[in-house]
Amino acid sequence: MWETSARLLELLSLLQLKRDWTSAELGDRLGVSARTVRADIGKLRSLGYPIDARPGVAGGYRLAAGTTMPPLLLDxxxxxxxxxxxxxxxxxxxxxxxxxxxxxxxxxxxxxxxxxxxxxxxxxTTSIVPGTIPPLDISALGAVATAIRGHERLRFGYTKPGSTQQARHVEPQRLLSWGPFWYLFAWDLDREDWRVFRIDRMTAHPPTGARFRARVIAEEAVVRHVVRRIIEAGWKYRARLLVHAPAATVAAKLVIPIDIEPIDAHTCRVDIGSDDPDALALWLTQLGTDIEVIEGDELRAAFARLTSRFLRAAAGTDAIPTLQPGQVLTINP
Structure with a gap:
């Protein structure tokens, strides 16, 4: 009895390792005949494990998805x-x-x-930094995922900060997780354009049952589009820069998907933004190259403040005045 139970557990463990096993392969691993393997497969089925069998020389057994969750074996x-x-x-x-x-x-x-x-x-030995992460509605996330897989149109209410709820009718394309939030990338049928929705701001409506033909879009393009929309929607201040470095070099250092327009082999134009111009100015200094602010008075002022702080820190004194945008300071060594 104990030997049979142990063999059943080992058989279940083997079935969880890969997709298909032949009777001969299982018999060799367990040290039993193909007939015993068939009998053990029947016992596992009686315990609720859904095991599919394919007949023929190339056939075999595989553990399939069932209607209930059977016990799992983990190493x-x-x-x-x-x-x-x-x-x-x-x-x-x-x-x-x-x-x-x-x-x-x-x-x-x-x-x-x-x-x-x-x-x-x-x-x-692990610490977790506390945060204010909103609750994740698993049922809403599951409903959206099901609609995407089934190519079913979605209707839902959507509430942006500071606005009333609006009815939306979309063809859902893909879910994306970024930080604490989940986002839906979808084709908005009323606006005839791609839109990005935060799942926690959606109020689900009953399923529509209406099917659609999914558009073919590369996953990388979807991720880039969603990230850009999320970033740009949150920008309070915007600026346009002339960066004296190749576009590929700037893209590799900035890492976030922003608009970079090559001008020649050594310069490019960058559209960027932030809620904090001072933090953006400090971040841009890490490019390690010359930058000209074409548009963006807030960023110019932030660079001036930052320059004054750097000069005072380098001189070890507060005698150096705070620069104004456009002002040039000459220091004689």
């Missing part, structure tokens, strides 16, 4: 990774803390002591 590293991940989800307040903690409690209850010690060691 040591997988169990530790799942436990740490569940703990992080609960700590980060994604709105599914209770579910995460319940699953974590079940997992730790059956964990060997040496694995529990590994999980506890990770927790004790």
């Amino acid at each position: 040591d590293d997988e169990a530790v990774a799942v436990a740490v991940g569940l703990g992080a989800v609960a700590a980060w307040r994604f709105g599914i803390e209770e579910t995460s903690l319940t699953a974590l409690a079940k997992l730790e209850q059956v964990m060997p002591s040496h694995l529990r010690r590994r999980v506890e060691a990770i927790r004790e």
Whole structure:
């Protein structure tokens, strides 16, 4: 009896390792005949594990998705990774803390002591910076994902900060996760243009049941479009720069998707923005090249303030006056 139970657990573990196994392969790994393998497969099916079988010489067995969630077998590293991940989800307040903690409690209850010690060691040596992350509505996220997979049009209410809710009718294309938020990239049927929506600002309406033919767009293009829209929507101050460096070099250093227009092999034009001109000026100094502000009085003033601070720090005195935009200061060594 114990030998049979142990063999069933080993068989289940093998089925979770890869997609397809032949009877001969399983029999060799378990040290039993193909007939015994077929009998063990039947026992696992009776326990609720959905196992598909394909007949023929090239056929075999595979563990499939079923209607219920059967028990899973995890190796040591997988169990530790799942436990740490569940703990992080609960700590980060994604709105599914209770579910995460319940699953974590079940997992730790059956964990060997040496694995529990590994999980506890990770927790004790890890700190999490608190934040104000909004709750994640798993049902809304699931509804959007289902509509994307089924190519089904979506209707929902959408509320932007400081505005009333508006009805939106879209063809959902892709979900993206960035920082604490989830975003939907979709074709807006009323505006006939691509739009980006934050999931936590959406109020779901009943499914439409209307299908659409999905547009073919590269994932990289979707990510770039969404990131640019998110960044630009949040810019309070905007500026245009002439940067004395190749466009490829600037793009590699700025890392965020912004508009960079090559002028020649050694210069480019950059449209950029920020909510904090002083922080933007400091960040741009890390390009390590000459910059001219073509448009953007706020950024010019920020560079002047920054220059004054740098000069005072270098001189070790506060005798150097604060520069005004356009003012030139000459220092004799």
